[in-house]
Amino acid sequence: MRMSQLLLPTEREAPADAQALSHILGVRAGLIRQLGAGLWTWMPAGWRVHQKIEQIIREEMDSIGGQELLMPLIQPRELWKKTGRDQIDEIFSLSDRKGTELVLAMTHEEAVTFHVSQLVRSYRDLPLILYHFQLKGRDEPRPRAGVLRTREFIMKDSYSFDRDEAGLDERYALHIEAYDRIFERSGLEWYRVESDVGVMGGSGAHEYMAPCPAGENEVALAPGYAANVEVASAEPTTAVLPDRLDAPVEQATPGAKTIEQVAALLELDPSALLKSFAVVTDAGETVLAIVRGDHRVNEFKLRAALGQNFRPATDEEITDQIGPAGFIGPVGVEITVLLDDAVAGTEGGWVTGANSADAHLRGVEPGRDFEFTAADIRSVEAGDVVGGNPIRLEAAIEVGNIFKLGTRYSEPLGATFLDEDGAERPIVMGSYGIGPARIAAAAIEQNADEKGIAWPKAIAPWSVELVALGKVGSAEVAAAETLYGELRELGLEVLFDDRDAGPGEKFADAEMLGCPLRITLGKRSLESGVLEVQGRRGLVELDPIPLGPDSAELIRATLAQLP
RNA sequence: CGGGGCGUGGCGCAGCCUGGUAGCGCACCUGCUUUGGGAGCAGGGGGUCGGAGGUUCGAAUCCUCUCGCCCCGACCA
Numbered sequence: 079m080r081m082s083q084l085l086l087p088t089e090r091e092a093p094a095d096a097q098a099l100s101h102i103l104g105v106r107a108g109l110i111r112q113l114g115a116g117l118w119t120w121m122p123a124g125w126r127v128h129q130k131i132e133q134i135i136r137e138e139m140d141s142i143g144g145q146e147l148l149m150p151l152i153q154p155r156e157l158w159k160k161t162g163r164d165q166i167d168e169i170f171s172l173s174d175r176k177g178t179e180l181v182l183a184m185t186h187e188e189a190v191t192f193h194v195s196q197l198v199r200s201y202r203d204l205p206l207i208l209y210h211f212q213l214k215g216r217d218e219p220r221p222r223a224g225v226l227r228t229r230e231f232i233m234k235d236s237y238s239f240d241r242d243e244a245g246l247d248e249r250y251a252l253h254i255e256a257y258d259r260i261f262e263r264s265g266l267e268w269y270r271v272e273s274d275v276g277v278m279g280g281s282g283a284h285e286y287m288a289p290c291p292a293g294e295n296e297v298a299l300a301p302g303y304a305a306n307v308e309v310a311s312a313e314p315t316t317a318v319l320p321d322r323l324d325a326p327v328e329q330a331t332p333g334a335k336t337i338e339q340v341a342a343l344l345e346l347d348p349s350a351l352l353k354s355f356a357v358v359t360d361a362g363e364t365v366l367a368i369v370r371g372d373h374r375v376n377e378f379k380l381r382a383a384l385g386q387n388f389r390p391a392t393d394e395e396i397t398d399q400i401g402p403a404g405f406i407g408p409v410g411v412e413i414t415v416l417l418d419d420a421v422a423g424t425e426g427g428w429v430t431g432a433n434s435a436d437a438h439l440r441g442v443e444p445g446r447d448f449e450f451t452a453a454d455i456r457s458v459e460a461g462d463v464v465g466g467n468p469i470r471l472e473a474a475i476e477v478g479n480i481f482k483l484g485t486r487y488s489e490p491l492g493a494t495f496l497d498e499d500g501a502e503r504p505i506v507m508g509s510y511g512i513g514p515a516r517i518a519a520a521a522i523e524q525n526a527d528e529k530g531i532a533w534p535k536a537i538a539p540w541s542v543e544l545v546a547l548g549k550v551g552s553a554e555v556a557a558a559e560t561l562y563g564e565l566r567e568l569g570l571e572v573l574f575d576d577r578d579a580g581p582g583e584k585f586a587d588a589e590m591l592g593c594p595l596r597i598t599l600g601k602r603s604l605e606s607g608v609l610e611v612q613g614r615r616g617l618v619e620l621d622p623i624p625l626g627p628d629s630a631e632l633i634r635a636t637l638a639q640l641p
Numbered sequence: 642c643g644g645g646g647c648g649u650g651g652c653g654c655a656g657c658c659u660g661g662u663a664g665c666g667c668a669c670c671u672g673c674u675u676u677g678g679g680a681g682c683a684g685g686g687g688g689u690c691g692g693a694g695g696u697u698c699g700a701a702u703c704c705u706c707u708c709g710c711c712c713c714g715a716c717c718a
Contacts, residue, residue: 090667090679091653095711115710166718184718219642219716227717294717486718547677582678600677610677 079540081575085122087111088587098292100519101224103531107590109518109539116221116229123591124518126539128232131264131514132211134536135234138260142252144207144236149189151213155179157188161490170215170229182215187487187509190237194505195493201241204495204505205249209236211514223292225515226475232515238508239488241497243281246482246506250282253480253510261286261477264517265534265641267524271297272305273479274378286478288516290523293473298458300469308378311454312462312469317370318347319426323441326409329429332436335404337371340438344429348372352421352430352442354406356391356399359384364391364399366408368430369418369456376457383416383453401433408448409439415450422452475520478512525615531592532615535640540573542633543593545584547600550576557625558599561609564630570637589614594640597633599625609633613640 086108096102104110109124120128136146155171158164158181170182183189190208198204214233221227238249254270261268266288273285285306287297298310305311334340341348351371357380358364365384369375381387393403399413400406407430408415421428427441444450460471485504488494493505518537525532535541542565546558555576562574573593575584581600588596598610608622609629623632 087651089652094653095647097712112710163718168717187718216717220712220714222712481718549676552676578676580676580678580680582676582680585678587679598677602677 079573081573082577084573086587086591087121088590096224098223098226098519098523099526100226100290100292100522103522103526103590104224104519107531107592110225116218116227118225118228118515123539127518127533127537128514130537130539131517132232132234134263135260135512135514136211138256138263139207139209139234139236142207142256144209144256146209146211148210149183149186149193149212151183151215152180153183153189155181157192157491161188161487163188168216168218170217183212184214184216185233185509185511186210186212186235187237187483187507188491191487191491191493191507194237194239195488195491198239198493198495198505201495201497204239204241205245206239207236207249207252208239209234209510224519226292226519227294228515231513234512234514236510238510239493240506240508241495241503242506243484246484246508250480250482250508253508254284257286257478257480257510257512260512261288261517263536264521265525265536266477266517266520268477269297269299269304269474272309274306274308274382275481281484282482284480285476286512287474288477288520288524289472289474290520291473292519292523293475295474295476296471297474298462298464298469298471300464300467303464303467303469307457307471308376310458310469312458312464314370314373314420314456314462315349315459317349317372317420317424317426319350319424319428320346320440321427322425322443323427326439326442326447328432328434329438329440330436331405331438334436334438340429341371344438344440346429350426350429352407352428354400354408354431356396356406357384357388358391358395359388360386363414364395365414365416366400366406366411367416367418367455368408368421368450370420371429373418373420373456373459375455379453379457380416380455383455401431402435405431405435405437406433407431407439407442408444408450409433409442411448415448416455417444417450417452418456419452419454420456422450475516475523476513477516477520478510480510481508483507483509525592527617529586529617530590533592533594535594535637538593539591540571540593541637542570542595542597543573543575543588543591545575545581545588545596545598547581547584547598550578552601554599554601554604557604561597561599561625561629565633568630568634570630570634589617595633595637597623611636615641 088108089106092102093105111119172180211234218229221229240246269287270284271287273283275283296307298305298307334343337348337351348371352368353371355367355375396403429440430442432439461468488505494502522531546555548554565572592614594614596612607625611620613620
């Protein structure tokens with residue numbers, strides 16, 4: 079590609095509203111442009127990156143027997159009513175001129191299951207893996223960070239269809255293999271972590287996480303362990319508890335409502351306190367969830383423990399049913415108490431709210447002083463231990479997920495088959511997503527420096543940027559033209575900077591765009607007989623390449639050494 | 642949905658408080674010079690100041706409403 083003909087809108091300054099590195103550099107390097115909130119155009123260079131990522135995904139999906147098709151973005155709302163997902167807040171709704179209600183698909187479970195329900199009749203038709211690359215529409219409450227969270231984005235989503243759970247396990251394992259290879263080939267640093275299966279149920283789920291500062295998720299990592307903090311479990315650090323007492327003793331704590339205030343007032347470590355969090359379940363029951371003072375309630379785990387969704391209780395409800403807000407605790411209350419495992423297994427004199435104003439209780443013991451059900455309902459903290467090793471927490475972008483759906487969609491949509499015995503059974507499904515745009519964003523975040531992007535070779539918009547210095551029509555530019563032709567002959571993807579511009583501008587643009595290898599050919603090259611070679615990653619000067627008939631071949635060999 | 646911020650040429654910004662000819666840098670166009678780290682000189686083009694209404698002799702500036710965008714939080718099947 080000749081740069082003189084390329085629409086590559088680079089910018090010297092960052093857009094004023096950009097925060098995330100991938101957002102700033104994506105715009106500055108001319109890869110993406112914004113059309114509206116969460117609506118992004120991929121400019122030619124950026125689209126090349128996207129397509130390269132798609133191609134890697136396509137090859138790996140095909141290698142596990144996936145079949146590519148394409149399903150519509152616009153879908154009848156009726157279909158979504160059948161699975162109940164038409165009630166989701168994030169769904170984009172529209173209607174046509176006849177008044178037919180339509181939605182923009184957020185994912186394609188409904189569509190693919192609809193087709194499979196019509197087309198698959200027998201166990202002989204299974205298993206099946208179908209996938210496509212298609213836009214998703216999501217009315218996100220808060221789009222952010224460039225292409226990281228948008229209202230419209232392309233996803234590779236695949237769906238597996240099996241006769242039973244064992245078949246699903248096989249298809250799931252195949253996807254793990256394919257996904258591992260996809261992220262490895264993309265050149266990302268990544269983790270496969272255990273993830274929340276959500277209210278919808280499902281028998282298993284993993285997420286692929288790419289650590290980077292702009293990430294919206296947190297992963298808990300230890301040698302041999304990786305999980306989303308939403309579901310991570312670990313052994314807690316030891317609580318610093320005062321001695322046991324024979325019975326709880328009331329202690330005046332005027333005005334001290336927070337853990338910090340109470341701990342400071344009583345000169346105790348926050349871990350000696352019990353934090354009481356009142357919630358109301360969808361069924362209308364008020365439940366007191368209790369964790370250690372230095373721990374935080376994990377809403378995903380709490381939801382799992384309750385078996386249903388919940389909301390925090392209002393101050394009125396707390397005052398009404400438990401005690402004055404800020405001074406509540408489990409002793410003497412009539413409601414269900416869910417006690418975190420980190421507390422349930424210990425002995426000592428805990429401190430908790432006395433359910434009367436300006437007072438706490440010391441020397442409280444679970445079991446002796448209040449009844450409870452134990453559950454793991456806290457979020458892990460850095461320093462907690464898994465398998466003898468302390469965990470650390472890292473911000474990450476979710477770049478892919480795999481999910482065992484079971485019969486969540488096949489049952490409401492009537493996707494069944496006849497087994498060998500002639501019995502009709504629901505198809506067992508899995509769904510598997512990857513966001514190519516997020517892979518691109520993660521690659522930018524993980525490999526950027528002060529000069530710009532440093533793409534992994536596999537997804538760089540071009541492998542080589544050939545920078546010609548000198549006036550248009552000069553001998554050096556003529557030599558660069560020749561070399562450009564030779565590189566293309568070899569099948570290399572070359573961006574040829576043939577613009578009538580100064581060297582500073584060309585070098586700066588090359589380093590911003592971040593092709594793995596930069597070849598410079600100027601007057602100096604003609605005099606010395608060698609090309610200058612720079613590896614973008616780390617901005618390293620590589621061995622010069624003699625200018626001559628073998629230049630292109632040597633450049634290809636040099637490129638092969640790069641990451 | 643709660644909190645905060647911002648809308649002035651393609652990008653980044655000043656002007657607004659205290660109403661009076663819309664400005665700066667970069668980018669762009671023409672010519673000449675220049676070509677190894679974002680060039681120099683000269684000339685030039687481009688903006689209903691997000692939109693609507695109001696106050697006023699006069700509004701980018703003051704008032705009201707509204708739309709859009711960003712950030713933090715909530716949310717994220």
